[in-house]
Amino acid sequence: MKHLFIFGTRPEAIKMAPLIKEFQKDDAQKVVVCVTGQHREMLDQVLSFFDIKPHYDLNLMSHNQTLYDITAKALLGLKPILNKENPDNIFVQGDTTTAFVGALAGFYEKIRVSHIEAGLRSHNLNSPFPEEGNRKLVGHLANYHFAPTKMAVNNLKLEGIVNNVHQVGNTVIDALLLGLDIIKKHGEATFEKHFENIDFSKRIILVTGHRRESFGHPFESMCRAMKEIAVNYPDVELVYPMHLNPNIRVTVNEILNGIDNVKLIEPLSYPYLIWLMNKSYFVLTDSGGIQEEAPSLGKPVLVMREVTERQEGIEAGTAKLVGSDFEKIVGESKLLLDNEAYYQSMANAINPYGDGTTSLQILNFLKDNI
Known part of the structure; x- marks a missing residue:
């Protein structure tokens, strides 16, 4: 059976990697990988x-x-690739433009499409944009829907998608555990040297922020909140790997540059990011995957978005939605830093996104059903 994996961004690559590795272990499965290069350097890493x-x-x-x-x-x-390879199944992941186009190309060629991380919804077509539109479109083009959670399954059901829907957890947890295992096998000295300017005797707050819907005043508010935290907690170190987008960098440098306990660093490759996440106290983010990854490491997450399609984490207590609101970001951060019981309630909440067996579940299902 031939499977074509189509992806183009770093998040897709991370979540596809353990699935590709699992399928490569099975001699009955032929794996073909196509990257669009929607992202470049971060994807290659x-x-x-x-x-x-x-x-x-x-x-x-x-x-x-x-x-x-x-x-x-x-x-x-994609057209000549599909014509040449004629796969039995196409894998697309998540909600990128690459995922939408991969599903559309499969539909045009009447090739089965398997959607990984199906069923995520914010229920706001403009946030995140264009991801919410992409994931809804892929949902109605795909043949197999591998949903991470019960809520994702229910979201699909509300849209009339009920056939071949399977709750399997999220491959991002598979990738995280696989990645940390690779790091452990190769040793951590390289990672320690890379972050030698960070004071790990302090509590580390890992910050990621880059979403386009936050550009302008919302992002300025987020950065001012980070400054407030840094100034009031000199025993804390905020580490912000800055996205390459100039809309991000200009604002970050204007508000946060020059503060001793704020470390503005270049974007991190995946292994360095998960190593740093594992060393952090909690995470401030507007990213998607980190909302799932960090709880597996016992790290509370404050989500700097107005809505999130990963509502299960909010309900489970592993994450809190703070938006771009200055008072909420600062207030929740202070609670995590000052109230040990509050911190532990989030750190010890059960991660609803899986146990690291998602890739194997998908392989076993498709072996029996295609």
């Missing part, structure tokens, strides 16, 4: 870390690329 060598690379990355550019070029680039 993940492929190298997990030792995955693409068979096809569309290399779509271009300066100031638009959603129109990515969509059109990816769709045209």
